[in-house]
Amino acid sequence: MRRPGVRPVLIVAAVLFGVAVLGIGLVRAATYDPPGAGPVAAAQAGPGVPGRCGNVPVRAARELRGMWLTTVMNIDWPSRPGLPKEQVQAEYRGWLDLAVSMRHNAIFVHVRPSGDAFWESKYAPWSEWLTGRRDGRSPGWDPMEFMVAEAHARNLEFHAWFNPYRGTQPAPSGPGADFGKLAPGHPLLKHRDWAISYPEGARARLYFDPGNPDARRFVEDAMLEAVQRYDVDGVHFDDFFYPYPEGGGHEFKDDASFARRADKSQGRADWRRANVDTLVREMSERIRQLKPWVKFGISPFGIWRNAGTDKAGSDTHGLESYDAIYADTRKWVREGWLDYIVPQLYWAIGFDRADYAKVLPWWSALVKGTGVQLYIGQGDYRVGEKGPWSRPDQLDRQLTLNDRYAVQGSVHFSAKQIRRDKLGAVSRYRDHHYAAPALLPTMRRLPARAPAAPRLVSARQAGGTVELDWQPGPGPEPASWALYRVDGAAADLVAAGRAGAKVADPSPPAGGAAYCLSALDRSGNEGPVSAPRDLSP
Numbered sequence: 001m002r003r004p005g006v007r008p009v010l011i012v013a014a015v016l017f018g019v020a021v022l023g024i025g026l027v028r029a030a031t032y033d034p035p036g037a038g039p040v041a042a043a044q045a046g047p048g049v050p051g052r053c054g055n056v057p058v059r060a061a062r063e064l065r066g067m068w069l070t071t072v073m074n075i076d077w078p079s080r081p082g083l084p085k086e087q088v089q090a091e092y093r094g095w096l097d098l099a100v101s102m103r104h105n106a107i108f109v110h111v112r113p114s115g116d117a118f119w120e121s122k123y124a125p126w127s128e129w130l131t132g133r134r135d136g137r138s139p140g141w142d143p144m145e146f147m148v149a150e151a152h153a154r155n156l157e158f159h160a161w162f163n164p165y166r167g168t169q170p171a172p173s174g175p176g177a178d179f180g181k182l183a184p185g186h187p188l189l190k191h192r193d194w195a196i197s198y199p200e201g202a203r204a205r206l207y208f209d210p211g212n213p214d215a216r217r218f219v220e221d222a223m224l225e226a227v228q229r230y231d232v233d234g235v236h237f238d239d240f241f242y243p244y245p246e247g248g249g250h251e252f253k254d255d256a257s258f259a260r261r262a263d264k265s266q267g268r269a270d271w272r273r274a275n276v277d278t279l280v281r282e283m284s285e286r287i288r289q290l291k292p293w294v295k296f297g298i299s300p301f302g303i304w305r306n307a308g309t310d311k312a313g314s315d316t317h318g319l320e321s322y323d324a325i326y327a328d329t330r331k332w333v334r335e336g337w338l339d340y341i342v343p344q345l346y347w348a349i350g351f352d353r354a355d356y357a358k359v360l361p362w363w364s365a366l367v368k369g370t371g372v373q374l375y376i377g378q379g380d381y382r383v384g385e386k387g388p389w390s391r392p393d394q395l396d397r398q399l400t401l402n403d404r405y406a407v408q409g410s411v412h413f414s415a416k417q418i419r420r421d422k423l424g425a426v427s428r429y430r431d432h433h434y435a436a437p438a439l440l441p442t443m444r445r446l447p448a449r450a451p452a453a454p455r456l457v458s459a460r461q462a463g464g465t466v467e468l469d470w471q472p473g474p475g476p477e478p479a480s481w482a483l484y485r486v487d488g489a490a491a492d493l494v495a496a497g498r499a500g501a502k503v504a505d506p507s508p509p510a511g512g513a514a515y516c517l518s519a520l521d522r523s524g525n526e527g528p529v530s531a532p533r534d535l536s537p
Contacts, residue, residue, distance in 0.1 A: 053491035053516035054532040058484045060493035061438035064340075064375050064409025066106035067418055068161065069095055071129045072113035073173055076415040082132020085141050092147060095415050096154050102418065102426075103434040105496075106157035108236050108411060109147055112223060114174065115167035115188070115208065119144035119229070123222035125183035134175065136183040144230045152231070155480060155497045157440060159234035159297070160226055164219045164279060166240055167195060167206035177204035187218060194218070196257075198243050199250035210242060210275045211257040220279070224286055227294060234295040235287055239344065241276045242326045244319075272326035284337040293447050293522055297340035299377050299411065300329040302347070302359055314362035317353045333372045339443055341372055342411050346379030348388035349397055356398055364405040371444055375409035376402055380417040383425045392423040399433045408441045437496050439482060440524040450526060451478040451519035456533035459515060466505040466535055470517055473527070478519030484529065486514040491529075512536035 052058065070076040077095055078088045099107055111118040116127035125136040130143060144160075151158040167188050168175045175181030177197035179189060188195045188206055194215040195206045208215045227235060243252060254272075262271040280298070287296050301321040305313035309320060312330070321327040332338050343363050347354040360376070367374040378398065382389045402410060412418055418426050442448075452473025459468045472478050478499045484491040485505060491514075494505050503517065516529040 058491045062441045063438050065104040066411045068414045069109045070414050071110040108159040108161045110161045112162040114169050134183050157233040159236040160232045161236040162223045165208045170203045170205045198252050199246040237298045239301045295339040299342035302343045302345045304330045315358045342375045342377045344377035373408045378410050378412045380412045384422040392425040396429045442524045446523035448525045449476040449521045451476050453528040454519050454530050456530050459533050459535040466508040468503045479522040480520045482518045484516045
């Protein structure tokens with residue numbers, strides 16, 4: 001996950017080891033409708049229109065709300081490598097409980113940070129950020145199965161976050177480019193011709209060569225292994241394909257690969273972009289063949305190209321991912337290879353080189369009519385920095401702009417910053433924009449089998465909540481439910497959960513209320529609501 005100009009891993013390394021992170025002279029970090037409850041609309045048209053609760057319409061926000069849970073260098077979780085299973089699990093549950101308290105409905109977990117794995121893989125060694133060892137030995141349990149099950153129990157979508165081409169992390173935090181320090185069985189030991197070291201010296205790491213078709217197929221297989229074996233809801237990449245330029249004259253040494261494999265009409269840059277395009281296209285196709293209900297999304301650097309370089313670009317003056325890291329993010333959207341895109345817009349409103357208020361409309365216009373959903377990567381980690389980030393309202397104002405441009409969700413970087421809540425900024429945007437729960441946006445591409453209307457069997461007061469018993473209707477089995485409470489001229493969403501979870505209103509009004517329930521399929525398509533159930537004093 002790239003911060004504006006400096007990767008978070010390098011930021012941490014700089015703090016821990018006193019490494020000066022070099023700039024590259026571009027964009028760098030020096031770098032419902034009562035207000036705030038998020039976009040609320042009448043229930044969506046399409047499969048399973050929920051309709052009305054009695055004689056009033058039902059209303060629910062439809063937006064993705066999530067956070068990145070970073071494992072590399074133990075930035076978020078686990079808090080340190082080599083912890084016992086019970087502590088690792090307890091910490092993870094704590095992060096999920098934080099997500100629930102924020103009224104999130106998705107989590108993005110780093111499961112392949114550096115050519116390693118948080119599951120027992122035949123393609124990659126166990127991650128040392130989990131085990132505390134670089135010997136490839138199993139921790140003795142299945143973290144992925146646990147992580148997915150715990151997320152689903154809380155009605156959170158689980159997006160498995162992969163870094164395709166990174167093979168190692170730099171020393172001293174990782175093995176760097178030293179083959180002798182790789183875990184036994186590491187694929188780059190067996191296939192050294194797949195490995196490219198970049199940059200040089202202590203900051204070097206090994207990459208799988210994106211230009212080598214065998215290496216590309218291998219990393220695809222490694223990621224799809226997790227999709228095949230686990231009940232993930234999404235496959236997620238951030239912005240690490242070809243490495244960001246480090247400056248200092250360092251070159252990514254793929255000369256031999258380029259000479260052997262490039263079409264004679266291709267320059268180096270076009271060839272590299274074609275290699276990344278192929279990875280993205282093939283992953284899209286293979287995920288859809290393997291599990292068509294699994295979503296595929298990427299979180300790229302927030303600038304495709306500047307308008308000064310390309311009139312189709314954004315009104316910015318920063319690093320261009322198209323040219324610097326060979327990521328043609330605009331093409332991926334236009335070709336429909338993605339289900340969602342999450343540009344990392346980690347800049348303040350009014351920032352001269354990349355103004356949030358100018359970059360956001362560019363992305364909104366790009367996705368229009370494509371069927372690709374736009375979520376925004378929000379820079380929670382920047383709160384407390386000098387300038388506009390020293391005020392607690394920056395993220396709040398950005399989410400307000402998101403509503404104006406019909407953004408369909410936000411993902412916050414990262415979990416630790418949400419928990420810290422510097423300046424009260426997180427609490428502020430939660431109360432203003434996430435005051436009520438939200439259902440996930442539906443996607444036209446995904447399978448749709450909206451369940452029939454359920455039946456509310458009984459309702460009762462239980463301490464400070466109202467609990468309801470229900471039975472599903474005939475036909476497709478529901479994956480989840482949505483509970484609506486009548487309040488005046490509408491029935492608003494007050495809770496949502498998995499099909500096996502207890503249905504309850506966590507904060508019922510003292511005077512009682514009428515409720516309706518709907519059922520949803522795995523893709524979030526909502527069936528018609530039940531008949532109302534009145535619970536009066």
